[in-house]
Amino acid sequence: MLDPLIRGRLEQAGAQLSERVPLSRLTTLRLGGPAAVLAECPSTDVLVAVVRLLDDARVPTLILGGGSNLLISDDGFDGVVVGVADAGVELGEDTVLAQAGAVWDDVVAKTVAAGFGGLECLSGIPGSTGATPVQNVGAYGVEVGSLLRRVQLLDRTTGEVRWVDPSELGLSYRTSVLKHRSDALVLAVEMTVRPDGASAPLTYRELAVALGVREGEQRPTAEVRDTVLALRRSKGMVLDGNDxxxxxxxxxxxxxxxxxxxxxxxxxxxxxxxxxxxxxxxxxxxxxxxxxxxxxxxxxxxxxxxxxxxxxxxxxxxxxxxxxxxxxxxxxxxxxxxxxxxxxxxxxxxxxxxxxxxxxxxxx
Ligand SMILES: Cc1cc2nc3c(=O)[nH]c(=O)nc-3n(C[C@H](O)[C@H](O)[C@H](O)COP(=O)(O)OP(=O)(O)OC[C@H]3O[C@@H](n4cnc5c(N)ncnc54)[C@H](O)[C@@H]3O)c2cc1C
The missing domain is CATH 3.90.78.10 (UDP-N-acetylenolpyruvoylglucosamine reductase, C-terminal domain)
Known part of the structure; x- marks a missing residue:
């Protein structure tokens, strides 16, 4: 049970609180027992305030993005599950800045629609943008680590917010220093995109074959996105509630x-x-x-x-x-x-x- 004083402070900070929420509703495996409390944070500012409050009060927390890389026990989580919801995305001349709560595939779709290249091979990956550096998400020959310009973190040991260089994150195949740790929270990511509308060089053979090009060639970013989505659907790798x-x-x-x-x-x-x-x-x-x-x-x-x-x-x-x-x-x-x-x-x-x-x- 959450201390009523802390509950009041969380609400005052802007969190929307619910109790005994089945986590099976919030994970793509549709598994997991109840969260004692779910604190949904509509903006990154609220997220920072809420996590600082919970850390000061030493309340066990679980950060939840899209729940697409989580396996939660049938007993659930006896603490506060913090939902990350800020979906802000800003396009620059050759950058995209996305808040942690932005749905990753929406960010990819937005860059493709705006004629920017670089993210298209990562189309169709479920979950939030904030989780992408956590396991250095990758698909079809591209990893998010190769696109990151800088990552904004909340250091949960000091409460400080700062931008870090990707080289500080220990990004490698499906991991980083952020995975299996809870001392840093990703608040936002900034990525470099190609303004010329061409995709990243296509290094993944299956994708190159599907597009009818040689490995290393490039194609218009929208064509690559469509092909990646079709390949992923054929493997059950795009979420579909009916499948x-x-x-x-x-x-x-x-x-x-x-x-x-x-x-x-x-x-x-x-x-x-x-x-x-x-x-x-x-x-x-x-x-x-x-x-x-x-x-x-x-x-x-x-x-x-x-x-x-x-x-x-x-x-x-x-x-x-x-x-x-x-x-x-x-x-x-x-x-x-x-x-x-x-x-x-x-x-x-x-x-x-x-x-x-x-x-x-x-x-x-
Ligand atoms: C159908 C399907 C296809 C997939 N395909 C791919 C793929 O091609 N490539 C790939 O790499 N992955 C893939 N995944 C795995 C998953 O989608 C990614 O790992 C995704 O980045 C997880 O995001 P999420 O928001 O759902 O994270 P969650 O599952 O909510 O959380 C995962 C972990 O990250 C932590 N976390 C979440 N947000 C933050 C944050 N802002 N700051 C710090 N920690 C945080 C959580 O606490 C948890 O430990 C796939 C999953 C599914 C279901």
Whole structure:
């Protein structure tokens, strides 16, 4: 129960408070028990004031954007879930400045409509702009880290607001110093965009093929956005309430990066199981070698739709890397499926997959 004095101060600061809110309504997996309190912050100023108040009072908090990279326990969260809602977006000559609460795909659509290039490969990723640096979101050969000019943070240890250079954020493949930590809150991001209307160079083969260009070429940004959205829809990677294949957190496991010394035994184990002539998909891991988690899951015996129609949680029928809620699932069902997949891949190939979503009150 929130102290009535703190409750009053939060309301005075502009937060809209509700109690016992099912978090399953606020996550794309549609899983998670109740939040003791949900504090919705309509502007970034309110967000700063609310988080400072909660931190001063040492109230446990969970920052919630679009809930698309969160796996929350069935017990919910016994503290204040802070909703980030400021959707402000400003376009400059070759920049876009977006508040943390802006829906990421709206920001992408707005830059594309204004004739700016750079963000189009990141079309269709759900969630808020403030969460994009947290795991350095990426798709189709582009990561948000390559676009960031500066990021505005609230330092929750001092209460100070400051702009930081992206080099301070430790951005790398699906992670940053912000992930799995709560001492900094992203308030706004500023990105560099291309004013010439051309896309980023198209480095991702599947996308280049779909557009009929060679890798490294560019296309008009709107054409690339449409093609990315079509590719993503075919994989259940664009949210659609009517399609249970999209009731997910996107890719559930990151692609494993294997250190050079460990690669030969891993490749031997894969070939022993799958066949000596198998061509194992490999990508630069910088350092090490990145393998495809989805490919490994399939080769370990977990096909699309696993474990079958009776189960409340299944691998997506369109994409083996997405774990999905078929409508009646609980978080513990999903955790059990994730463990089965992770342990099966490890037993088959000696590769341990790591979950991509942030877990709250549960672990895989
Ligand atoms: C269908 C689908 C497809 C997806 N495709 C991709 C993809 O192609 N590439 C990709 O990288 N990801 C993908 N994702 C994952 C997810 O959309 C991204 O990670 C997204 O950036 C999460 O944003 P969110 O606002 O929903 O974050 P949330 O799920 O609300 O939060 C995730 C984490 O970030 C923290 N957080 C949220 N906002 C802030 C903030 N302002 N400051 C500090 N911390 C914050 C939260 O506390 C939590 O720890 C996909 C997810 C789904 C459901």
């Amino acid at each position: 249970h294949d999209t009731w997910s957190a996107g890719s559930f496991f990151t692609n494993p990066v294997i250190p050079d010394a460990s690669l030969p035994p891993v490749l031997d184990a894969i070939k022993a199981k799958v066949g000596e002539d198998t061509k194992v998909p490999q990508f630069p891991g910088n350092p090490g070698t990145k393998l495809s988690a989805g490919w490994l899951i399939e080769r370990a015996g977990f096909g699309r739709g696993y474990p079958g129609v009776e189960s409340p949680v299944r691998l997506s029928t369109k994409h083996t890397l997405a774990l999905t809620n078929r409508g009646q699932a609980s978080t513990s069902d999903l955790v059990a499926l994730a463990r089965t997949i992770r342990d099966g891949v490890e037993a088959a190939f000696g590769v341990r997959l790591e979950p991509e979503p942030v877990t709250v009150g549960c672990s895989i």
